[in-house]
Amino acid sequence: AQRVTQPEKLLSVFKGAPVELKCNYSYSGSPELFWYVQYSRQRLQLLLRHISRESIKGFTADLNKGETSFHLKKPFAQEEDSAMYYCALRNQAGTALIFGKGTTLSVSS
Amino acid sequence: ETGVTQSPTHLIKTRGQQVTLRCSSQSGHNTVSWYQQALGQGPQFIFQYYREEENGRGNFPPRFSGLQFPNYSSELNVNALELDDSALYLCASSPTPEDEQFFGPGTRLTVL
Numbered sequence: 001a002q003r004v005t006q007p008e009k010l011l012s013v014f015k016g017a018p019v020e021l022k023c024n025y026s027y028s029g030s031p032e033l034f035w036y037v038q039y040s041r042q043r044l045q046l047l048l049r050h051i052s053r054e055s056i057k058g059f060t061a062d063l064n065k066g067e068t069s070f071h072l073k074k075p076f077a078q079e080e081d082s083a084m085y086y087c088a089l090r091n092q093a094g095t096a097l098i099f100g101k102g103t104t105l106s107v108s109s
Numbered sequence: 110e111t112g113v114t115q116s117p118t119h120l121i122k123t124r125g126q127q128v129t130l131r132c133s134s135q136s137g138h139n140t141v142s143w144y145q146q147a148l149g150q151g152p153q154f155i156f157q158y159y160r161e162e163e164n165g166r167g168n169f170p171p172r173f174s175g176l177q178f179p180n181y182s183s184e185l186n187v188n189a190l191e192l193d194d195s196a197l198y199l200c201a202s203s204p205t206p207e208d209e210q211f212f213g214p215g216t217r218l219t220v221l
Contacts, residue, residue, distance in 0.1 A: 004151075043113075044152070044199065044212040086151050095165030095206050096142065099151030 002027050004089050006100035013077050015109045021072040023087030023100060032090040033070040034097065035061055039083045047085070057081070077107045112136070113202050113213035121219045127188045130216045134181040134202030140164070141183045142210060143175060146197040158183060159206055195220045
C-alpha cells in the first residue's frame with residue numbers, strides 16, 4: 001500500500017528553535033517525495049522535492065529509505081514559517097500525489 | 110502567482126443534486142489533476158486528465174466525472190451529491206503528469 005503518515009497534527013516552537021516535521025511513508029520501490037506548504041489564506045505550493053536536494057527557505061529534507069522517512073528540518077524557525085505542511089508521495093502510476101494529513105507549524109516569539 | 114483559477118469559490122447544494130466545478134489551468138499545462146480535501150485531512154486524488162483523456166483515477170465512485178478541454182479549462186462533475194461530498198475541491202495543473210503540480214485556490218462545496 002502507498003501511504004504517507006504525518007504523526008503530529010500540531011507542532012509549536014519558539015522563534016530561533018530547531019524544527020523537525022515528521023513524515024513516514026509506505027511504498028514499494030524508489031519513492032518520489034515532496035513537501036508542500038500552505039500559508040494562511042494562500043494556496044498549496046511546493047516547498048521542496050527530494051530529487052532536487054535543494055534547500056528552500058532554510059528547510060531541508062533527507063530521504064531515509066531504511067527508516068522510510070522524509071522529515072522536514074530547519075535549524076532556526078522564523079515566525080513566517082507558521083503554516084500547514086503536507087508531505088506527499090507520487091503514486092506508482094506516476095499520476096497522483098498521495099498526501100499525509102498535514103502538520104500545523106506554529107512559531108511564536 | 111501560478112495562474113491556476115477555480116470557480117466558484119463557494120457553493121452550497123442539497124443532497125441528491127448535481128454540481129459542476131471549473132478549473133482554468135496555466136497556459137501550456139496539458140495535465141490537470143483534481144483532489145478532494147475534507148476538513149482536517151490532506152488532499153485525496155480524484156482523477157487526472159492529460160491531453161483531454163483520463164490518465165488515472167483514485168478511489169472515487171463513477172458519480173465523480175471530469176472533462177478537460179483544449180483551451181486548458183476543465184470540469185469536475187459530481188452527481189447524486191451526498192453529505193460526505195462536502196469538502197474543498199482542488200485542481201492542479203502541470204505541463205506533463207511528471208512535472209510539478211501547481212494548485213488552484215479551491216472550491217468549497219457544502220452539501221446540506
